[in-house]
Amino acid sequence: MDASFRHNLAVIDPLSLFRNGTSLLAWRNLAHDRARFVVTLVGVVFAVLLMGVELGLLVGFARTTSGLVEHAGADLWVTPLGTTNVDIAGRLDERRRYEALAVPGVASVDKLMAQFGFWKKPSGGTESVSVIGFNLATGKGAPWNLVEGSVADLQQDDAVIIDKLYADKLGVKGMGDTLELNGRRVRVVGFTDGLRTFTQSPYVFTTHSNALHLAGFADDLTTYLLVNLKPGADPETVRTALKERLGQVDVWQADAFALQAQKYWLITTGAGSALLLAAALGLIVGIVIVGQTLYATTVDRLPEYATLRAIGAANAYLYKVILKQAVISAVLGFSIGLVGIVAVVALTQRSNISLAMPLWLIGVLGVLTLLMCAFGAVISIRRVISIEPTSVFQ
Amino acid sequence: MTIAHLDKVSVIYGNGLSELFALRDVSLSIAPAEMTLLLGPSGSGKTTLLQVLGCLMRPTRGDVSVFERSVRGYSERELAAFRLAHIGFVFQNYHLFPTLRAWENIAIVLDVQGVPREEQRDRAMALLEKLGLGDRASHYPSELSGGQKQRVAIARALSLSPQLILADEPTAALDGKTGQGVAALLHDLAHREGCAVVVVSHDPRVEPFGDRVLHLEDGVIRDDVRRDNRG
Numbered sequence: 001m002d003a004s005f006r007h008n009l010a011v012i013d014p015l016s017l018f019r020n021g022t023s024l025l026a027w028r029n030l031a032h033d034r035a036r037f038v039v040t041l042v043g044v045v046f047a048v049l050l051m052g053v054e055l056g057l058l059v060g061f062a063r064t065t066s067g068l069v070e071h072a073g074a075d076l077w078v079t080p081l082g083t084t085n086v087d088i089a090g091r092l093d094e095r096r097r098y099e100a101l102a103v104p105g106v107a108s109v110d111k112l113m114a115q116f117g118f119w120k121k122p123s124g125g126t127e128s129v130s131v132i133g134f135n136l137a138t139g140k141g142a143p144w145n146l147v148e149g150s151v152a153d154l155q156q157d158d159a160v161i162i163d164k165l166y167a168d169k170l171g172v173k174g175m176g177d178t179l180e181l182n183g184r185r186v187r188v189v190g191f192t193d194g195l196r197t198f199t200q201s202p203y204v205f206t207t208h209s210n211a212l213h214l215a216g217f218a219d220d221l222t223t224y225l226l227v228n229l230k231p232g233a234d235p236e237t238v239r240t241a242l243k244e245r246l247g248q249v250d251v252w253q254a255d256a257f258a259l260q261a262q263k264y265w266l267i268t269t270g271a272g273s274a275l276l277l278a279a280a281l282g283l284i285v286g287i288v289i290v291g292q293t294l295y296a297t298t299v300d301r302l303p304e305y306a307t308l309r310a311i312g313a314a315n316a317y318l319y320k321v322i323l324k325q326a327v328i329s330a331v332l333g334f335s336i337g338l339v340g341i342v343a344v345v346a347l348t349q350r351s352n353i354s355l356a357m358p359l360w361l362i363g364v365l366g367v368l369t370l371l372m373c374a375f376g377a378v379i380s381i382r383r384v385i386s387i388e389p390t391s392v393f394q
Numbered sequence: 395m396t397i398a399h400l401d402k403v404s405v406i407y408g409n410g411l412s413e414l415f416a417l418r419d420v421s422l423s424i425a426p427a428e429m430t431l432l433l434g435p436s437g438s439g440k441t442t443l444l445q446v447l448g449c450l451m452r453p454t455r456g457d458v459s460v461f462e463r464s465v466r467g468y469s470e471r472e473l474a475a476f477r478l479a480h481i482g483f484v485f486q487n488y489h490l491f492p493t494l495r496a497w498e499n500i501a502i503v504l505d506v507q508g509v510p511r512e513e514q515r516d517r518a519m520a521l522l523e524k525l526g527l528g529d530r531a532s533h534y535p536s537e538l539s540g541g542q543k544q545r546v547a548i549a550r551a552l553s554l555s556p557q558l559i560l561a562d563e564p565t566a567a568l569d570g571k572t573g574q575g576v577a578a579l580l581h582d583l584a585h586r587e588g589c590a591v592v593v594v595s596h597d598p599r600v601e602p603f604g605d606r607v608l609h610l611e612d613g614v615i616r617d618d619v620r621r622d623n624r625g
Contacts, residue, residue, distance in 0.1 A: 021505030021514075028493035307489040310450060312478025313506045314471065390450050392485055393441050393562050 022317065026324035029297055037329075040293040044333025045340065047286025047372060052341040052357070052365050054279035058272060059361055060354030065198045065265040066258035068132065072112065072141045074226035076239055077257045079250045085264040086224075086257070087130060087199050089114060094220040096246055103241045105233030110140040111222035113211035116201060120180035121171035128201040129170070129181065133211020140226045143205040148175060149190025154207050161190035165352050166202035182214050196354040198265050283372055290376030294325055298380035302387060309389035322380045330373035334366055341365075396462065397558050397590040398424040398447050403456035405442050405613075416442040417453070418613040426557065429584040429591040431604035439613040440594040441562060447592060448481055448560045449473045461557070478507055482551030482589075484561035484580075488543045490535040496546045497522060497531040500553045507554055521549040525579070541572035548579060552587075559583065561593045565600055577603040 030037045063070075068086050069077065078100060080090035100109045113133030118126045134141030142151050143161050153159055160181070162170060171179065178187045181204065195203055212219060229238055235253050242251045252260065266272025298305070305318055341357060348355045400423075405416040417439045424430060424447065432440045445451040446458060449465055450473075458465050460480065465473060490499050500518035509517065522531050525545045535543055544564055551559055561580060565573030577593075581603040584591040593600060601607060609617035 020511060021502045024498065025491070025494070025502060028491075032493040303487075303489055304491050307485070307491075308502075308506065309474070310448075310477070310483055311503060311506065312474045312476070312481075314474060317506055390445050392483075392489055393445060 022320040023324055025321050026328060029301055029321070030325055030328055033297065033300070036293055036296060040290060040329050041333050041336065043289025043293065044286055044329055044369065044373065045337040047282045047289070048334050048337025048365060048369055049340050049344075050282030050285070051279045051368060052337065052361075053344055053355065054275045054282065055361060055365065056341065056345065056355040056357045057353075058266065058275040058279070059358065060196075060356035061198055061271060061275070062262040062266060063356055064196045064354045066261040067195065068114070068141070068203070069254055069258040069261060071144045072134075072226055072254070073228075074110070074140060074254055075229045075235055076227035076242065077252045077254060078109075078225035078227060078242060078246060079252065079257070080223070081248050081250055083250055084268075085261040086114060087197070087201075087261075088116075089223050091217065091221045091223060092225060092249065094222060096249065097222075097225055099246055100225055100227060100242055103238060103245050105230055105238040105241070106227055107230040107233075108138065108228045110135040110138050110226040110228075111208050112141040112224040112226050113208055113215065113217070114223045115211070115215040115217075117182045117204070117214060119170055119204070120183075122179060123171055127170055128199075129204045130197060130199065130201045131181070131211050131214055132203050132205050133208040133214075134205070136207045140228075143190070143192045143195065143203070145192045145194050147191055147193040151190070153189035154205070154210070156187070156189065157210060157213075158185050158187045159189040159206065159210070160186045161192060161205040162188060163192045163195040163202055165194065165196060165350070167191070169352075170202060182216065184214055186214070194349075196352055198354075200352070283368060286369070286372040287375045290326065290329060290373050291379050292376075294322065294329070294377050294380045295383065297325065298322060298383055302383075303392065305384050306387045306389055306391045309387055310392045315385065318384045319381055322377050322384060323374065326373035326377040327370065330369045333373075334369040337369075338362065338365075395426060396423040397426050397460070398422075399459040399462070400443075400446065400453075401457045401459070403446060403453040403458060405439075405446065405451065406454040415613045417446065419456070420613070420615055421456075422608070422615065424558070424590045424592060425606075426590050427584055427588045428605045429581045429593065429603060430606045430608065431601060432592065432594045432608050432610060433596075433601065434610035436596075438610040440610050442613075443610065444560050444562055444592065444594050447558070448483065449477050478554065480557055482554065482556035482559040484544070484547050484551050484559065484564050486563035486566050488535070488547045488567075490543055490546060490550075492535050495532050495534055496527060496538065496542075499535070499546055500550045503550050503553050517553065518549075521552055522546070525549050539572070540568045541575060544568060544572075544576050545579065548576070548583070552583070555587075557589050559589055559591045561591065563595055563597070564593060565595060565597045570599060573597060574599050581605075 080092055083089045097109045100106055115131050117129050117131045119129045120126050136154055149161060162172060172188050175188060178185055197203060229235060239251045239253055308318060345355050345357050400420055403420045404418055407414045407416055432443060434440050446453055494502060497518040500521055501514040504514045504517060519531055522528050527542060527545055530538060530542055565576050568576060577600040580591050580593060605621060607619045608615050
């Protein structure tokens with residue numbers, strides 16, 4: 001063999017790119033019919049996008065329903081009996097706080113108000129808002145992701161902090177704007193960014209005393225008690241003790257209350273089921289498209305599979321070729337789909353649509369895509385099993 | 395020493411009144427370093443005999459021994475492994491992989507047998523050089539002539555150094571001169587490599603290359619002629 005030919009082979013050697021013959025064959029089978037490969041990829045991308053957006057919305061909504069609980073910094077929550085979520089609750093008597101403080105293992109108990117109110121817009125009309133009143137001294141239940149102003153500015157009687165995403169909705173143009181909440185004057189002294197609410201009633205943060213005033217509650221009432229434990233105290237033991245001591249209330253560990261809030265809004269309202277159904281639909285569409293196109297590719301290549309079987313290739317070798325076709329489709333489709341998802345997430349950042357795409361969800365999507373393509377390959381594998389190696393002689 | 399031996403082999407399709415004998419009590423021994431031709435009209439059982447010899451079909455009756463071992467009790471998986479290790483196939487329509495280059499068509503068979511990746515290209519290239527196709531190694535089958543395709547297919551069959559090569563109508567799709575070239579190549583391989591070559595053919599141009607010529611008719615060997623073709 002002459003040197004120049006050896007050199008040419010080295011340049012074009014596809015086996016240097018692929019680990020073995022099954023990978024090479026899988027790639028060539030797909031790439032040979034580009035139109036069909038594009039259809040496969042479009043199917044996978046569409047399924048990835050659909051699953052990603054729906055699951056992202058599900059996670060985003062879940063986060064909005066429990067965001068207040070997760071950011072309040074409490075170990076335990078004492079809520080009015082029968083509370084199902086953090087947005088809607090009855091009221092608690094302040095003396096409960098003193099009873100709670102007497103329970104062994106309890107380090108501190110803070111009051112937190114959460115009540116709906118009516119926000120009057122300067123242009124006319126009202127919007128429902130969720131007034132959150134917290135203890136300014138300890139900061140338990142304070143706003144997070146503050147981008148303008150400071151929590152300390154809430155010391156002024158009429159001061160409130162709202163989220164930038166809802167500023168237009170509430171008719172707020174900037175810092176210092178004064179508006180009406182439940183018929184009382186309020187002044188915007190700060191903005192948070194990205195604090196979405198599942199109820200679409202924007203959070204309005206203020207001090208607990210100001211919230212009482214705005215809600216028209218008596219001074220000895222509140223909505224929740226936020227309990228923090230002494231170091232080393234067992235949360236479940238203290239929770240049980242609090243429940244026994246306080247009687248007609250519910251006591252939750254923070255993560256349990258967060259989960260309860262998510263379950264309430266996502267399951268009992270049907271919102272979560274709808275999103276999961278749409279994601280499942282994406283998965284099914286993906287399986288069907290990948291299954292159809294892989295099957296068509298396999299049928300086109302039946303003489304080659306029969307040749308391999310006649311030569312003596314084990315069934316596992318043939319499965320590998322088909323499964324690798326599925327994996328290549330999955331990896332390429334997922335990569336392109338992920339770019340699309342990132343674009344959608346970026347587009348929704350400045351809206352009140354809550355679309356979350358944490359790393360773990362990207363991992364879940366990747367696994368779902370691989371499974372989807374593997375299921376799509378099953379029909380092709382069944383077809384290959386049924387090939388008679390003697391068919392190469394016909 | 396025989397490469398393959400058939401002992402009273404019958405292959406019967408259907409049953410009862412619709413019973414059809416593709417092979418009827420065929421006994422045959424295939425010797426190494428010899429090119430055996432299976433001739434006969436369509437439906438005479440040539441291809442069925444080739445499939446039985448190639449362990450691709452189990453006979454209805456009788457016994458098949460390859461390398462003096464009966465394959466009767468072998469599972470499908472064992473038969474496949476046996477074919478891969480000992481038997482090379484050449485098909486009428488080449489059955490090359492259209493998406494693979496000439497050398498990759500050979501490398502894929504080496505890959506099936508688990509030959510290390512780094513050896514595959516060198517071995518494939520050596521075979522193509524041997525068959526005069528070194529300069530066509532990077533071409534796809536669609537870029538090769540019929541004769542070149544068949545030589546690539548023969549190189550593929552040779553890639554695992556089989557002791558038995560089975561060729562089904564290897565010259566049927568080729569013009570006269572090219573067909574004779576392929577027949578001569580198979581004959582040469584039998585003598586030079588010492589393997590047994592069994593060729594099914596309708597093509598009278600192939601007949602002069604056979605060391606042994608078997609005539610089949612209605613599933614029965616009617617004639618078995620040996621020639622001295624070693625010159």
